[in-house]
Amino acid sequence: SETPYQELYAPIDYAVVGQQKCGTSSLWHYMMDHPDITWHGKKKESLYFHTDWPASANCDNRVDNYLLSGGEMRRARNRTLDLRVGDWSATHLSCICCPVVLKTINPKLKIIVLLRDPIQRALSRFLEQRERVKGPLHNETANHTFASFVELDLRTVQECLNTASPYDKERQKPESQQPQQQQLQPNGELQQQQPRRQQQQQGKQQQDEGVHDNSNGLPPPPQLTLTDVLPQHPHHHQESVWQRRRLKQQQQPQHSQLRGLSTATATSVDPFATSGGLSAGNAAAASSTDAIAAAASAAAAAAAAGASTGASGSASSGGGGGGGGSTAISSAAPADVHSSSSSSESSSFAGWGAGMSLARWMEAQCYSRSSVLGWSVYDIFLENYLAHFPAEQLLVLYTEALAVHPLATVRKLESFLGVRPALYNHSLFSTVYNSRGCYTWDCARTRQKQDQPQPRPEQQQPNSRLLSQSQTATQQPGPTTPPGARAAVDQQVPPPHLHHQNQHISLDSHLMSRLRAFYRPHMQRIFYLADAGFIAQPPGFWRTNYG
Numbered sequence: 288s289e290t291p292y293q294e295l296y297a298p299i300d301y302a303v304v305g306q307q308k309c310g311t312s313s314l315w316h317y318m319m320d321h322p323d324i325t326w327h328g329k330k331k332e333s334l335y336f337h338t339d340w341p342a343s344a345n346c347d348n349r350v351d352n353y354l355l356s357g358g359e360m361r362r363a364r365n366r367t368l369d370l371r372v373g374d375w376s377a378t379h380l381s382c383i384c385c386p387v388v389l390k391t392i393n394p395k396l397k398i399i400v401l402l403r404d405p406i407q408r409a410l411s412r413f414l415e416q417r418e419r420v421k422g423p424l425h426n427e428t429a430n431h432t433f434a435s436f437v438e439l440d441l442r443t444v445q446e447c448l449n450t451a452s453p454y455d456k457e458r459q460k461p462e463s464q465q466p467q468q469q470q471l472q473p474n475g476e477l478q479q480q481q482p483r484r485q486q487q488q489q490g491k492q493q494q495d496e497g498v499h500d501n502s503n504g505l506p507p508p509p510q511l512t513l514t515d516v517l518p519q520h521p522h523h524h525q526e527s528v529w530q531r532r533r534l535k536q537q538q539q540p541q542h543s544q545l546r547g548l549s550t551a552t553a554t555s556v557d558p559f560a561t562s563g564g565l566s567a568g569n570a571a572a573a574s575s576t577d578a579i580a581a582a583a584s585a586a587a588a589a590a591a592a593g594a595s596t597g598a599s600g601s602a603s604s605g606g607g608g609g610g611g612g613s614t615a616i617s618s619a620a621p622a623d624v625h626s627s628s629s630s631s632e633s634s635s636f637a638g639w640g641a642g643m644s645l646a647r648w649m650e651a652q653c654y655s656r657s658s659v660l661g662w663s664v665y666d667i668f669l670e671n672y673l674a675h676f677p678a679e680q681l682l683v684l685y686t687e688a689l690a691v692h693p694l695a696t697v698r699k700l701e702s703f704l705g706v707r708p709a710l711y712n713h714s715l716f717s718t719v720y721n722s723r724g725c726y727t728w729d730c731a732r733t734r735q736k737q738d739q740p741q742p743r744p745e746q747q748q749p750n751s752r753l754l755s756q757s758q759t760a761t762q763q764p765g766p767t768t769p770p771g772a773r774a775a776v777d778q779q780v781p782p783p784h785l786h787h788q789n790q791h792i793s794l795d796s797h798l799m800s801r802l803r804a805f806y807r808p809h810m811q812r813i814f815y816l817a818d819a820g821f822i823a824q825p826p827g828f829w830r831t832n833y834g
């Protein structure tokens with residue numbers, strides 16, 4: 288029978304929008320081993336609406352070609368809607384107009400974001416660009432150390448923020464109504480800023496005292512102020528939105544979707560696994576400790592009930608998918624993640640074209656144009672996506688978890704996409720792609736021997752890769768996960784794997800404190816988003832470093 292055209296050329300189902308340098312190449316290789324998951328375009332990344340080059344968002348690119356390209360993937364595999372087709376352009380997270388474009392293409396699109404410690408991400412981008420002669424920033428980075436480039440990039444971002452600042456209506460309010468401002472000091476400290484009028488008076492006094500003023504009569508440019516990213520943004524009603532959502536979920540009957548769990552596997556609990564009661568794998572419990580406790584108690588309940596239900600053909604979109612011996616629990620998840628109830632809620636975020644102020648847009652552009660430092664400012668980009676997509680359609684994963692729990696991370700993604708758990712090639716998970724010294728998306732190395740390029744593991748026949756229920760429960764993470772890594776992810780240090788990876792670059796404490804001060808307010812927003820349940824909880828050591 289003929290395949291209906293509409294099904295063949297249906298819009299893409301999901302988009303892994305980034306972040307660049309957060310392990311998206313590895314995740315791509317892992318997921319492409321799944322028989323029901325494919326991508327859109329020729330190579331991993333289409334970069335269709337935003338390329339790797341600065342200021343090159345291309346949101347009015349031809350949509351027909353884009354739609355056809357997804358259809359080609361389905362046609363090549365002789366599949367239709369049971370195949371999930373996705374865009375893997377890691378540049379799309381920092382693309383300010385992309386959420387609008389993607390939502391126009393498919394309002395039910397599932398968005399996946401992989402985030403990494405912001406300093407390590409920035410370092411990775413810098414090293415990559417310095418190494419890759421054809422990289423868009425190679426000339427800019429070639430003669431720099433990371434420290435000297437950071438100085439330059441911080442200054443550029445600051446100058447850009449200064450141009451945005453006069454458009455900030457918040458600052459034009461009377462001082463009594465202005466929020467307190469903080470300044471990033473050269474020593475990396477945050478200091479309370481004086482009210483503007485007081486600054487101007489001081490400037491006048493300095494002039495009177497003969498202090499040289501090189502501003503050509505213009506008011507002095509404001510220093511890098513961080514008010515825009517502190518919690519005075521008009522999201523104060525988000526808590527109540529979240530509370531409402533949580534209440535609604537508590538009121539729903541428990542679906543008890545315990546998938547593929549045997550009592551034996553319930554003993555191993557992944558702190559990154561989503562605990563019960565929250566939707567779409569994002570809304571982890573308020574702390575990792577809670578997540579562990581919640582997952583453990585749900586696992587115990589499963590054991591008590593002797594529950595070991597069959598894995599359904601298509602996993603529900605709700606709930607986090609544990610894996611590799613961890614719990615896979617999805618309780619009280621909404622049956623349909625596309626339920627309209629949350630669409631209006633998500634609009635409480637002010638996104639581009641949806642209430643974002645001019646100043647905020649300009650600020651976002653400052654970060655968007657800086658792919659080393661700026662692209663690690665995750666909050667503004669995430670909130671832009673949350674303005675257009677409900678939280679149920681956004682899954683945030685973490686590189687640090689991918690490093691130590693690759694299978695559990697992959698299971699979350701399977702669950703979010705609503706595909707069957709697959710049996711992956713184990714050697715795949717002990718392979719890292721696009722890593723330091725080997726920067727191309729297809730360059731493979733084993734975790735232990737990152738100096739030896741490896742061929743891509745052979746693809747297996749799709750049917751042999753679908754997991755039975757017991758296999759789902761017992762397939763373990765890659766054998767090379769370093770001892771102690773699991774604990775480290777949720778404590779105060781990066782996991783040993785990532786630590787090891789970065790050991791030949793030691794960042795001095797002054798540089799670290801400058802960068803932490805730069806990222807701290809943005810990371811505070813990330814913690815806020817996690818605590819409010821919009822995204823999954825980040826690794827514990829992030830809070831230690833940026834809390």
Ligand SMILES: Nc1ncnc2c1ncn2[C@@H]1O[C@H](COP(=O)(O)OS(=O)(=O)O)[C@@H](OP(=O)(O)O)[C@H]1O
Pocket residue numbers: 306307308309310311312313314377407410411412414415686687689690691693718719720721722723728785788
């Ligand atoms: N599995 C796994 N776990 C943890 N970290 C990993 C993993 N795979 C890749 N990496 C590290 O991610 C960096 C490359 O990221 P991307 O593949 O997203 O880069 S790109 O955006 O496609 O250019 C690159 O970081 P650096 O080596 O620090 O530069 C990779 O080493």
